[in-house]
Amino acid sequence: MTISEGVTLILCLAGAVFFLAGTVGLLRFPDFFSRLHALTKADTLGLGLIVLGLMLQVGSIAAALKLLLIWVLALLASTTVCHLLGNYELSRSSGGEKRKAGS
Amino acid sequence: MTAAALSPLMAAAVAVPTAGALAAFLLPNRWRAAVGLGFSVLTLLATFALAAGVTLHGPQDLFLGGWAPPLGIRLHLDGLAAVFLAMTALVAIPVGIYARTFFAAGEGSGSTDQTHLFWPLWLILWAGMNGVYLSADLFNLYVMIEVTGISAVALAVLSGKVPALTAGLRYLLAALVGSLSYLMGVALMYGTAGALDLALVAEAMDRQWTLRVAMGLLLVGLMVKTALFPLHFWLPAAHSAALPPVSAILSALVVKATFYLILRFWVEVFEGSVTIAASQAMGGLGAAAILWGSYQALRQERLKLIVAHSTVGQLGFLFLLLPLITVDATAAEAPWLAWAWHGGIYQALAHAFAKASLFLAVGIFVIAVGSDDRRASVDLVGRLPMTTFAFGLAGMSLIGLPPSGGFVAKWMLLKATFASGQWWWAPVIVAGSFLTAGYVFGILRQAFAPSERRQPLRQVPKTLEICALALAVLAILIGFRSEEVLTLLDIGVPFAEPAPPEGSEP
Amino acid sequence: MNPVAVGFDGLLALLILFLAVRALTAPGLQQPVILFIAFGLAMALAWARMRAPDVALAEAAIGTGLLGVLLIDSLGLFTRSKSETPPQPRRSRAASILAVGTTLLLAGGLGFAILAMPEAEGLAAAAAEKLGASGVDHPVTAVLLNFRSFDTWLEIGVLLIAMWGLFCAGGREGFAPRATEARPGTVLGGTVQSLLPLVLLVGIYLLWLGKVDSGGAFQAGVVLGAAGILLRLGGLGFPDWLRPWLVRTLLLFGFAFMLLVGLSALFAGAAFLEYPPTLAGPLILAVELAATLSIGFTLYCFFTYLFDLRIHPATASSES
Amino acid sequence: MTAEAHEIYALLAAPLFAVGLVGVFACRHFLKKIIAAKILGASAFLLLIALAARDHGEGPDPVPHAMVITGIVVAVSAAAFALTLARRIWQETGQSGFGEKP
Structure with a gap:
């Protein structure tokens, strides 16, 4: 095993651990916002680590950039979706008093 | 006409109605009917040219895109295809004229404007049916079946009313189950035979397990779409809730398209691998359909439901054909094979014209009387003589009274049952005719009965009445001109000799 | 292994x-x-x-x-729209057993048929042999747009027919005027709008890629359709400049274009949908472009029509 | 891709087909019926692709791939049509399944 393969292995395993943690959090956390928190944070980091690990293995710069683009787009999408979900939950659960749980 | 001219004409049988559908959709609403009828006439001409061409030059093949099977898609034209193409076109013209007048008079539209979609949908449905008759490729047939099925459901819900919507969703789900079961059968066949062209698949057929299951899936899928008892559950509601011209199309033509496929698969692809027991089972279902459908028709209170249930029963007669043509090797040259074959196809033709006429006539009754209740249609003979006459003529053919097309069909089927020794189908045929007579005369008696409480009728455009009568006359006329039809029918499908002629082998 | x-x-x-x-x-x-x-x-x-x-x-x-x-x-x-769903009667035990039994029986029979299937050759060799004459280098694209283009043509037609079906079922041919509901959130709208050039780029890339690799009209069409749907969700209504005639033209463009290509082959004395070998490549690209446009637009219309119908139901005509 | 893998998926098509078919009839809600029909379709696609993966030296067979892409588009078109019908029936009558009292 070369050094780069070793690094890839470590990064991917770390990424998988984050995914696992995020999923456990989604299942175990008590309320909506902490679940959302667990999911998005862990997925973002997990995906990032795996992408980083895979970037070491592809042959060309172009392919590596494509992988990076996947991560950036996933980041954008998850941020937007997280915002929408949070907004929806806020308007649903507290009606008028949006301030309370907003912090 | 040369044989070379037939290839573009075969493509035209699909392409011309499609072009008509697109033109009709693109143009403003007020031009759609004219464009639709114009393209209908063009399609009729193409169809008749194909029938003439196949009579002169024999069966033809067309490789679409210039790619021969096994890779490409083949269209195949023979007598059987030509007869069904012609049947569809002959029903299409009167129904089209009826529809134009019907919608122009503001019937069936209510406050919604989507009825203008009749023309695009009907023409694409026609294109799909022509494709079903011509295509000789398992997967292309799947796509054709879907084109036909989805446009048929869209037409069935054209009125936008709740009963039509509910019946339409049931129809759509049944159609999906049917076509996906068919597709599963296709997948198994492709896996076993490694080809999609019907002639190539037929070569690979044997009594192997996988192919039997594939055959079963394919047949059951097509039976759902043909509404063979007990898979007919979706038909009465869908056919009776649709607008009259649509009901005529659905009942007369659309169910025949999948029956046509069952027939083609049975004699050209499964030939040699179907067992006598399987054919008897199919015949048994047909017999049950005749009795159950006709009995249900007798019990209905609403005119359109009577005619719709009658379709379930009359479709049963078609399936009696299968046990009569499936025989062991000792009877391979028997004369009754041709009788049964001709009788079955004739039943399909006669029913198409008669049923279209009945639905159009009932549509006229409903407009005139203002109610679908059978008890409301009293004392009509003096006031709607032409339509009552049309109903009587079409009913005559449905029952099988001479000299109608229905008589020729049932007579030939009866002859075949006795000649083949399968006498047990004969009582079913006779009982079916009596039950049919029961509901036809039930309506006619009312129409002839003078009544005190007769209500004023609404004015019905004469064109509607002429269209219904024209179809009824066709149903009778094919009883007189059977020789021409049978000559055409025999081209390329000399019975029990399904091998394609030379030149068509890829 | x-x-x-x-x-x-x-x-x-x-x-x-x-x-x-x-x-x-x-x-x-x-x-x-x-x-x-x-x-x-x-x-x-x-x-x-x-x-x-x-x-x-x-x-x-x-x-x-x-x-x-x-x-x-x-x-x-x-x-949401109806206050409470009526309480569903519980399915009887016998019905459940029947359902499970039928499922197992069907699965067993079909599974057996699949296991007993012999190994047929398939058409991979035939397709590989003719690939050179097809005008493209990716076998799946060659099958879709040349060897079996008749299927593909009809399939684009099915999309159009389904749209007509939606019109019939919905009780209205065409689209509601610009919808008036509130924007669900500016973050979504902003993100989608700033990503739009990238989405279009990916669509065109996928279309072009179909010649040599996985990709093509369908995938590209879906990407375009998805962009439209996201814009709709982001608060951008059915654009005003899409007049009814333009909508109809866009819906049938791919299907009609392929029909014209097929018919012109007829007039040139070839078979329906046959491409001249020298022109096959460019013709396929043109057909794919037209198909992408229509596929993307039709998918967008599926969504938009349903979405609008929820907010502005067609005039009820429930009398039977 | 090992030789065994496509056999696993080919075999999976059988129970999926059965589940989808029974589901179309047994499920009561329109939405579930539509989902069942989609699963039914997926089973046929799965078998076709698994058959294409049987390698005879030229790589995967492109013909079933094209068939399945065609099939997916057809299936989605039909599903969108069915959804429209179901939603319209619900909006007009409040029925979410066949044979319900409004």
């Missing part, structure tokens, strides 16, 4: 089956819809495992993506 791979495929197969069963047996509507979307994603993984990336792309984008959006949108309708 690689035990890790077999183990992975076995687990994935079990997962797919589990998701399918649960999607149909889970209570309520929300769970089934979510489980069905998960089922679609797992299927996409299965396609990829079987070296069918074209199918994986199509399934993930159309089969799961678009249909998932439509299902989730329906979820809101079915659970």
Whole structure:
């Protein structure tokens, strides 16, 4: 095993651990916002680590950039979706008093 | 006409109605009917040219895109295809004229404007049916079946009313189950035979397990779409809730398209691998359909439901054909094979014209009387003589009274049952005719009965009445001109000799 | 034989089956819809495992993506607009046993048939042999747009027919004028609008890629359609400049264009849909461009029509 | 891709087909019926692709791939049509399944 393969292995395993943690959090956390928190944070980091690990293995710069683009787009999408979900939950659960749980 | 001219004409049988559908959709609403009828006439001409061409030059093949099977898609034209193409076109013209007048008079539209979609949908449905008759490729047939099925459901819900919507969703789900079961059968066949062209698949057929299951899936899928008892559950509601011209199309033509496929698969692809027991089972279902459908028709209170249930029963007669043509090797040259074959196809033709006429006539009754209740249609003979006459003529053919097309069909089927020794189908045929007579005369008696409480009728455009009568006359006329039809029918499908002629082998 | 791979495929197969069963047996509507979307994603993984990336792309984008959006949108309708669903009678025990029994019987019979299937050659060799004359270098694109272009043409037609079906079922031909509902959030709208150039780029890239690799009109069309749907969700209504005649033209453009190509072959004395060998490449690209446009627009219209119908139902005509 | 893998997926098509078919009839809600029909379709696609993966030296067979792409588009078109019908029936009558009292 070369050094780069070793690094890839470590990064991917770390990424998988984050995914696992995020999923456990989604299942175990008590309320909506902490679940959302667990999911998005862990997925973002997990995906990032795996992408980083895979970037070491592809042959060309172009392919590596494509992988990076996947991560950036996933980041954008998850941020937007997280915002929408949070907004929806806020308007649903507290009606008028949006301030309370907003912090 | 040369044989070379037939290839573009075969493509035209699909392409011309499609072009008509697109033109009709693109143009403003007020031009759609004219464009639709114009393209209908063009399609009729193409169809008749194909029938003439196949009579002169024999069966033809067309490789679409210039790619021969096994890779490409083949269209195949023979007598059987030509007869069904012609049947569809002959029903299409009167129904089209009826529809134009019907919608122009503001019937069936209510406050919604989507009825203008009749023309695009009907023409694409026609294109799909022509494709079903011509295509000789398992997967292309799947796509054709879907084109036909989805446009048929869209037409069935054209009125936008709740009963039509509910019946339409049931129809759509049944159609999906049917076509996906068919597709599963296709997948198994492709896996076993490694080809999609019907002639190539037929070569690979044997009594192997996988192919039997594939055959079963394919047949059951097509039976759902043909509404063979007990898979007919979706038909009465869908056919009776649709607008009259649509009901005529659905009942007369659309169910025949999948029956046509069952027939083609049975004699050209499964030939040699179907067992006598399987054919008897199919015949048994047909017999049950005749009795159950006709009995249900007798019990209905609403005119359109009577005619719709009658379709379930009359479709049963078609399936009696299968046990009569499936025989062991000792009877391979028997004369009754041709009788049964001709009788079955004739039943399909006669029913198409008669049923279209009945639905159009009932549509006229409903407009005139203002109610679908059978008890409301009293004392009509003096006031709607032409339509009552049309109903009587079409009913005559449905029952099988001479000299109608229905008589020729049932007579030939009866002859075949006795000649083949399968006498047990004969009582079913006779009982079916009596039950049919029961509901036809039930309506006619009312129409002839003078009544005190007769209500004023609404004015019905004469064109509607002429269209219904024209179809009824066709149903009778094919009883007189059977020789021409049978000559055409025999081209390329000399019975029990399904091998394609030379030149068509890829 | 690689035990890790077999183990992975076995687990994935079990997962797919589990998701399918649960999607149909889970209570309520929300769970089934979510489980069905998960089922679609797992299927996409299965396609990829079987070296069918074209199918994986199509399934993930159309089969799961678009249909998932439509299902989730329906979820809101079915659970909200009428106050309470009537209490469903419990299914009897006998009916459940019948359902399970039928399922097992069917699965057994069909499974046996699949196991007993002999190994037929298939058409891979035939397609490889003719690939050089097809005008493209990717075998799947060659089959779709040349060898079996008749199927593809009709399939684009089915999209159009389904749109007509939607018009009939919805009780209105055409689209509601610019919708007036509030924007769900400026973050979504902003993100979508800033990503739009990238989405268009990806669409064109996929279209161009179809000549040599996995990709093509369907995948590109879906990407364009999805961009439209996101814009709609982001608060951008059906654009005013899309006049009814333009809508109709866009809906049938791909289907009609391919018909014209097919018919001009007839007039040139060739078979329907036959391309002259020297022109096959450019013609296929032109057909794909037209198809992409129509596919993307039709998928967008599926969604928009349903979405509008929820907000502005057609005039009720419930008298029977 | 090992030789065994496509056999696993080919075999998976059988229970999926059965589940989908029974589901179309047994499920009560329109939405679930539509989902069942989609699963039914997926089973046929799965078998076709698994058959294409049987390698005879030229790589995967492109014909079933094209068939399945065609099939997916057709299936989604039909599903969108069915959804429209179901939603319209619900909006007009409040029925979410066949044979319900409004």
